Amino acid sequence: MTKILVIHGPNLQLLGRREPSIYGRATLPQINRELTRLARKLKVALTFLQSNHEGELVEAIGRSGKVYRGILINPAAYTHTSVAIRDALEAVGLPVVEVHLSNIYAREAFRHTSVIAPVARGQISGFGTESYTLGLTALVGLLKKSR
Amino acid sequence: MTKILVIHGPNLQLLGRREPSIYGRATLPQINRELTRLARKLKVALTFLQSNHEGELVEAIGRSGKVYRGILINPAAYTHTSVAIRDALEAVGLPVVEVHLSNIYAREAFRHTSVIAPVARGQISGFGTESYTLGLTALVGLLKKSR
Amino acid sequence: MTKILVIHGPNLQLLGRREPSIYGRATLPQINRELTRLARKLKVALTFLQSNHEGELVEAIGRSGKVYRGILINPAAYTHTSVAIRDALEAVGLPVVEVHLSNIYAREAFRHTSVIAPVARGQISGFGTESYTLGLTALVGLLKKSR
Amino acid sequence: MTKILVIHGPNLQLLGRREPSIYGRATLPQINRELTRLARKLKVALTFLQSNHEGELVEAIGRSGKVYRGILINPAAYTHTSVAIRDALEAVGLPVVEVHLSNIYAREAFRHTSVIAPVARGQISGFGTESYTLGLTALVGLLKKSR
Amino acid sequence: MTKILVIHGPNLQLLGRREPSIYGRATLPQINRELTRLARKLKVALTFLQSNHEGELVEAIGRSGKVYRGILINPAAYTHTSVAIRDALEAVGLPVVEVHLSNIYAREAFRHTSVIAPVARGQISGFGTESYTLGLTALVGLLKKSR
Amino acid sequence: MTKILVIHGPNLQLLGRREPSIYGRATLPQINRELTRLARKLKVALTFLQSNHEGELVEAIGRSGKVYRGILINPAAYTHTSVAIRDALEAVGLPVVEVHLSNIYAREAFRHTSVIAPVARGQISGFGTESYTLGLTALVGLLKKSR
Amino acid sequence: MTKILVIHGPNLQLLGRREPSIYGRATLPQINRELTRLARKLKVALTFLQSNHEGELVEAIGRSGKVYRGILINPAAYTHTSVAIRDALEAVGLPVVEVHLSNIYAREAFRHTSVIAPVARGQISGFGTESYTLGLTALVGLLKKSR
Amino acid sequence: MTKILVIHGPNLQLLGRREPSIYGRATLPQINRELTRLARKLKVALTFLQSNHEGELVEAIGRSGKVYRGILINPAAYTHTSVAIRDALEAVGLPVVEVHLSNIYAREAFRHTSVIAPVARGQISGFGTESYTLGLTALVGLLKKSR
Amino acid sequence: MTKILVIHGPNLQLLGRREPSIYGRATLPQINRELTRLARKLKVALTFLQSNHEGELVEAIGRSGKVYRGILINPAAYTHTSVAIRDALEAVGLPVVEVHLSNIYAREAFRHTSVIAPVARGQISGFGTESYTLGLTALVGLLKKSR
Amino acid sequence: MTKILVIHGPNLQLLGRREPSIYGRATLPQINRELTRLARKLKVALTFLQSNHEGELVEAIGRSGKVYRGILINPAAYTHTSVAIRDALEAVGLPVVEVHLSNIYAREAFRHTSVIAPVARGQISGFGTESYTLGLTALVGLLKKSR
Amino acid sequence: MTKILVIHGPNLQLLGRREPSIYGRATLPQINRELTRLARKLKVALTFLQSNHEGELVEAIGRSGKVYRGILINPAAYTHTSVAIRDALEAVGLPVVEVHLSNIYAREAFRHTSVIAPVARGQISGFGTESYTLGLTALVGLLKKSR
Amino acid sequence: MTKILVIHGPNLQLLGRREPSIYGRATLPQINRELTRLARKLKVALTFLQSNHEGELVEAIGRSGKVYRGILINPAAYTHTSVAIRDALEAVGLPVVEVHLSNIYAREAFRHTSVIAPVARGQISGFGTESYTLGLTALVGLLKKSR
Numbered sequence A, B, C, D, E, F, G, H, I, J, K, L: 001m002t003k004i005l006v007i008h009g010p011n012l013q014l015l016g017r018r019e020p021s022i023y024g025r026a027t028l029p030q031i032n033r034e035l036t037r038l039a040r041k042l043k044v045a046l047t048f049l050q051s052n053h054e055g056e057l058v059e060a061i062g063r064s065g066k067v068y069r070g071i072l073i074n075p076a077a078y079t080h081t082s083v084a085i086r087d088a089l090e091a092v093g094l095p096v097v098e099v100h101l102s103n104i105y106a107r108e109a110f111r112h113t114s115v116i117a118p119v120a121r122g123q124i125s126g127f128g129t130e131s132y133t134l135g136l137t138a139l140v141g142l143l144k145k146s147r
Helices: A028-042 A054-064 A083-092 A129-146 B028-042 B054-064 B083-092 B129-146 C028-042 C054-064 C076-080 C083-092 C129-146 D028-042 D054-064 D083-092 D129-146 E028-042 E054-064 E076-080 E083-092 E129-146 F028-042 F054-064 F083-092 F129-146 G028-042 G054-064 G083-092 G129-146 H028-042 H054-064 H083-092 H129-146 I028-042 I054-064 I083-092 I129-146 J028-042 J054-064 J083-092 J129-146 K028-042 K054-064 K083-092 K129-146 L028-042 L054-064 L083-092 L129-146
Strands: A002-008 A044-050 A070-074 A096-100 A122-125 B002-008 B044-050 B070-074 B096-100 B122-125 C002-008 C044-050 C070-074 C096-100 C122-125 D002-008 D044-050 D070-074 D096-100 D122-125 E003-008 E045-050 E070-074 E096-100 E122-125 F003-008 F045-050 F070-074 F096-100 F122-125 G002-008 G044-050 G070-074 G096-100 G122-125 H002-008 H044-050 H070-074 H096-100 H122-125 I002-008 I044-050 I070-074 I096-100 I122-125 J002-008 J044-050 J070-074 J096-100 J122-125 K002-008 K044-050 K070-074 K096-100 K122-125 L002-008 L044-050 L070-074 L096-100 L122-125
Touching: A002 A028, A002 A054, A002 A129, A028 A044, A028 A129, A044 A054, A044 A129, A054 A083, A054 F054, A054 J054, A070 A083, A070 A129, A096 A129, A122 A129, A122 B129, A129 B122, A129 B129, B002 B028, B002 B054, B002 B129, B028 B044, B028 B129, B044 B054, B044 B129, B054 B083, B054 C054, B054 E054, B070 B083, B070 B129, B083 C076, B096 B129, B122 B129, C002 C028, C002 C054, C002 C129, C028 C044, C028 C129, C044 C054, C044 C129, C054 C083, C054 E054, C070 C083, C070 C129, C083 E076, C096 C129, C122 C129, C122 D129, C129 D122, C129 D129, D002 D028, D002 D054, D002 D129, D028 D044, D028 D129, D044 D054, D044 D129, D054 D083, D054 G054, D054 H054, D070 D083, D070 D129, D096 D129, D122 D129, E003 E028, E003 E054, E003 E129, E028 E045, E028 E129, E045 E054, E054 E083, E070 E083, E070 E129, E096 E129, E122 E129, E122 I129, E129 I122, E129 I129, F003 F028, F003 F054, F003 F129, F028 F045, F028 F129, F045 F054, F054 F083, F054 J054, F070 F083, F070 F129, F096 F129, F122 F129, F122 G129, F129 G122, F129 G129, G002 G028, G002 G054, G002 G129, G028 G044, G028 G129, G044 G054, G044 G129, G054 G083, G054 H054, G070 G083, G070 G129, G096 G129, G122 G129, H002 H028, H002 H054, H002 H129, H028 H044, H028 H129, H044 H054, H044 H129, H054 H083, H070 H083, H070 H129, H096 H129, H122 H129, H122 K129, H129 K122, H129 K129, I002 I028, I002 I054, I002 I129, I028 I044, I028 I129, I044 I054, I044 I129, I054 I083, I054 K054, I054 L054, I070 I083, I070 I129, I096 I129, I122 I129, J002 J028, J002 J054, J002 J129, J028 J044, J028 J129, J044 J054, J044 J129, J054 J083, J070 J083, J070 J129, J096 J129, J122 J129, J122 L129, J129 L122, J129 L129, K002 K028, K002 K054, K002 K129, K028 K044, K028 K129, K044 K054, K044 K129, K054 K083, K054 L054, K070 K083, K070 K129, K096 K129, K122 K129, L002 L028, L002 L054, L002 L129, L028 L044, L028 L129, L044 L054, L044 L129, L054 L083, L070 L083, L070 L129, L096 L129, L122 L129
Parallel strands: A002 A044, A002 A070, A070 A096, A096 A122, B002 B044, B002 B070, B070 B096, B096 B122, C002 C044, C002 C070, C070 C096, C096 C122, D002 D044, D002 D070, D070 D096, D096 D122, E003 E045, E003 E070, E070 E096, E096 E122, F003 F045, F003 F070, F070 F096, F096 F122, G002 G044, G002 G070, G070 G096, G096 G122, H002 H044, H002 H070, H070 H096, H096 H122, I002 I044, I002 I070, I070 I096, I096 I122, J002 J044, J002 J070, J070 J096, J096 J122, K002 K044, K002 K070, K070 K096, K096 K122, L002 L044, L002 L070, L070 L096, L096 L122
Antiparallel strands: A122 B122, C122 D122, E122 I122, F122 G122, H122 K122, J122 L122
8 A cells, every 4th residue: 555654844733723823723633634534535544744853854754765655745944944854855756745734925035935845746835734635635646647 | 606717827728739748748628627527526617718818817807706706727927927917816806726737946946936826825836737626626625614 | 189198007997896995996987087077177188098908008008109198107017017018108208107006115025116117207106096186287297398 | 274394305405406407497495485385275384394414304203293284205315215214204103295306216226215105105206396296285185085 | 931930029010110229210011021032032931920919929929830930039028028928939849039129238237138038049139120130041040950 | 930931042052162252151051040040039930941953942942832931042053044943932922032142243144134033022132141131031021011 | 430321313202102012102201210210220320312313323422432431222213224323333432232122123124234233242122111221231231341 | 716625424523543443543633734735735725524414414515516616525434325415416516536544345345335436536445544635636636627 | 341350259269079069060160261251242351369368359359440340259258257358349449249159048047147248239149150150241231331 | 093073964874875876876884984994094083973963963063072183074955054063063163174975066056055164174075975085084184284 | 766566457558549538538658657757756666567468467466576565556347357366466465556547436337346456455446547646646655654 | 197187277376475374385386296296196197287367277278188087176266257267177078176275165255156166076175285185186086987
């Protein structure tokens, strides 16, 4: 069964409490449950990882190449600053879909630039929890095509 | 029944023939048929418009407020240059989802800036034809929530 | 009798409905009627043109040199993007007055630059409908001096 | 009777002698007389102040809140450099109309930016002496609306 | 017989009247006649299109791939702003020669950048009407080599 | 009793040894003792955290909302690079006071920008150890006012 | 007894009336009284100067070297524009503490740069009236150390 | 006898005491005496003005046109910030020589730009007191040629 | 007989061997022979100069004014860096045509700027050897018109 | 015996598998063995550290001052983003040699800037594994000179 | 007797013929004669060098340290581009005075930056031939002081 | 026997005398002797060239392709300005190693950019004379691998 790594970046453990007008009221466990339901339909298996540590994310991505077929990532704040995560994603060479809860292009200027985007296949931003489910759908779609 | 306006920007009439390595092999009628199939499932009605004329797009958007509940738009080249389309979208105030066939953030630097994004609810880029179907799904999701 | 061409740029057909907190509640026909009343006092004749098509505006300006003595223009979104309209205005060589309903210098940064301004005689912005009547007064004033 | 403060910024005492091809041949007393005539028609009272001292302008504006209903200002060179005048105008909170004799957008690049404009209601530039009379008309119009 | 599409961008219908010190005294029909004479010598057939509408130019270019062997284009004002025309030229993939009547590099700074140039084979600017005849010669030369 | 979290960013464990001409001779334990003395006077309780790990800082801030009433932070090098810490501070919504031992505005240009400052209530820089004691005083002052 | 010069820059005479949401409700005399109380405790004597005139501030600073031991300054709008005040402060060579009522780094971009900061020992911003009392405490602290 | 206005900008009253390693040990009266000696040789009469007030400098320059034949100015800090002084110099139209004690191009980046230079005939910087005597020599040379 | 100076800039002695995919397979002697043939038809005489030395090019241009009627130049790498060659061309005042073998606007960003272009009459780039023959044709055309 | 700390930054645990066309086929253990061999010849002892955690690197550097005589570091992605590592290196004050496997100046623009380089003695980039051996040779050379 | 090297940069051999409205009518030999006359008065000996070759200038400066006591240089076009000349001047360490015939700050933007100025003692620009004589006077003044 | 061209750029003939704190005390002949000793060990033959003339360097590189197997270059000041040397290196296509005596990334900002680096295989900077010996070792290593 196709395995997909789902990565939640820094501060996402706070979801539901953190500025709900921007990030919505769903918590991370709720998002993960919703993704699991969808995964069952799409016949893929998900592993979840939330970390606030750039290094942990880098290592998890580095190890992912042998186990997973694709990565769904919300890099959160590291979207704008982490060349290390970008390099890790480029190194493992798996298809990557980048998602954002909020529309990063309608926020502060420093959030308009993603250092991750050039190494991702595609990006989805602005749909709250649904950014994740759309992203998983998109990723599974990419995997089917490349088979 | 909820009506949605689907807008295809300049040069998209060439799809299928135009640089297939970037834009894929699907033609515009094929994309529209696929969207129609999905619309039936989602129980929404679609109207399609392709235009290479910024003015036509501006006018169609300007008239859309009374008829449609949302707009799905691939602004193509006008993504990067048309303040007039942005103003039109802002003026009618409908929920807007912006889609791109290619990952615009992995291409030339001038394609990294969307003047449309700040007035859209969300953006999906990089998944070829599937950017459209994901975008329609996302838009219908937004409409349900706001009801 | 001195003839003046009054040009309304893109999206101005929506006036009255479009974000009234920024653009006011007057509709375009109301503005035109008010300008017509003023024109009678100032003993000039007005022709009105609203277009969302850059090309139509370019052509109308290009033909205006033989018929009109001056141009009153609200270039709206094309203020910031249309070198073609600028070139047309420069080419016909008539005195031009540029008007804006809102104070463009108190809005988003991309609205602070007018590519039209360097080829206009003067600019009036921020007074709502009155920007037009002040602009017409100013234009007629310029025409009198140059006689 | 509505009282309006008319402020002339630095070097404007030289009007009529200073580069007449740019600034016209009218002197400051002539402009003030013309404004007085117009004020009588508009049934408002004017107080005139010309100063080359940023500090004097700041203080006059700071005191104006209790006496005046609006400010008509040609900030001249301080348009481009004086955050202090901007802060004073913002602090007193009166409606402000900014005027310029010449079209500042058709001159040197450093004249294209006004630090005053974002705190003014509107701006009029390029019509010589008439910039002032149009500006006074506009300001009285604003005051009427806000009553 | 080899067919070539000759495109004249916005405001070029005004040639001969428009600022002759910059653009010369030849009218567009005169330029077209001169190009026709040259085409006869070079044994190619020309089709002429002048349009002020970005959308019309985009569409003409989009249709050209099946009929023409090359494009000679003076994009005029759209040189500096039209990503849509650039995308159309790139999409059809015909050899393109870009010409300018005036030396755009000796004029205002915003005219120094051509968004068209990177998708053209070559560029000729500054020789008035002769820019066109040199451009046609160059284009026919390119076509011969690639045969 | 009001609890306050005191955060020392990367490399501050080296204080006293690290470039004393810039950072002074006091060690971190000495600073903490001095803060504890002051806290007693101000009748608040302090918890200290020094970490070189962005992720640890992010997590500590993320957990702080339920326990603490305010945060005193010297983000050190992360001042200039950590959007993740900024997001964490914004997410918990506690009053934040940012302090720096050295005057960051009198050092290298890259130290002039703080990504933390826009989410802090205030900033104190340049007074060595005293930046901390002034910062604690300021934070307690803010907490009193908001009660 | 150690004498300290306290300088209030332009528009600060308006404090209490001017945008209280940003600058607080305390008036300048109230701030000065609070500073006087604190000075008594710290056993220093204060002289107060408020001026809207850059030149007056420059001169007062220029004369201060023989009389005062330190300068506490809120340069207000001149923070961002006055090289002359910076040069005066550098010339007299007294220790300088720069204070701001509001957090200048959380406001408009042009307020993020202080031309004064590089010649000050330290900076305190964002604590309202308390910025002054913290600043005086800091300055007296610096003077004690340098004795 | 040819009269020349010698203007010393802000902080120059401090000369001799102010950072002598940069500005030298000569006081302003000494510089003026040396200039007077040289003026006698060159058979011109000098009037000296030192002011820290931008407005005073603007006014003195504004009045100078009728009395003086040329201006020797060390604008000091106003070199980099005063559009008002620039406008005044341009308005009176006298030949202007700009001098600086220090080499402004070997100091901080913000001192590399002179807003005065474009309206001066020439500039001399870096020679301490001798910058003034060379400047006076140069100005008298210019006046002779233009006679 | 009209004499024209043909200048080949640095590295052009390597033509034919140097990156033929960019610069083509023709050698410099072949280009010169082709230009000589064309010159005979156009009834002008050519002198050729290739130099890798900026100074030699500057001197040759400096001496050219008395002997030649025009200059055809491929400045190669000096296109982007040599103010000295620009000044020499401007000084002699002959009509200059600038040519490039490759389309410099489709290459690295630093090749998009020509310091030579503003002092040339026109520019031709991207046609390989034919850039030279078109350039010579253009230059002779310019000389005929100016007679 | 002289002890040297060898630091490998993020993602370098992937060497050999990660994009071998850029980074080569050697694995990290192979590189370390080769460095150990060289160290024996140079009579120095090496300690190796690979970490993907900025904080771990900061701490290891912070502790290194008492044990090691120099640092050989390949900061990998942190080269471009980590002010914390820079500050740690500056704080301990050991001689530092920075190495890169690939030529960072021939890659994406964001890789052209090293925040580490200004605190290193020297930098070696582009020679694959040999960058390390050259770097160790260079570092030992520096240590010999400074003895 | 004190020996001074006088260096004339590229294109200055053309003086008198080259754009006399900018550079004046004096030829280089005339300037040299005038400098020689002045040198006699100042009791210094001059050696003149004009070269269009950056390398020759670099070498002459490199050799000058043993023979000359100072350098008077008009770097002409190399002012803006030659790091090599700057390095040579810095290397020999002689006092350098930089002169320009025209006011480089009143010309094209690219002429506003001198890479030479930071290594010169002072700069004189805008006085035509007199820039040289003032420069020699200044240089001899500097040499006297440093004795 | 493998032949290598060693190029020393402008001002390097001054080594040993020129700012020894930056460039060290070794002279160019000493460096060449040291390189010769190393070359003997590495069994390669060296040819040395020092030139201050950009053109000479361009020509030597242009001729090198037939004789040499690699180039070791210290471009000195031309590192930052010479597109011509870059083009020559790219044209001959030999492996190039760029060396610098000082750490150019720890010096003035304009020295941080090398126009040569993108066409070199690798770069070594900051180790004084040893930069050359390391560079030669690296170059010979590259040649061995590519055999």
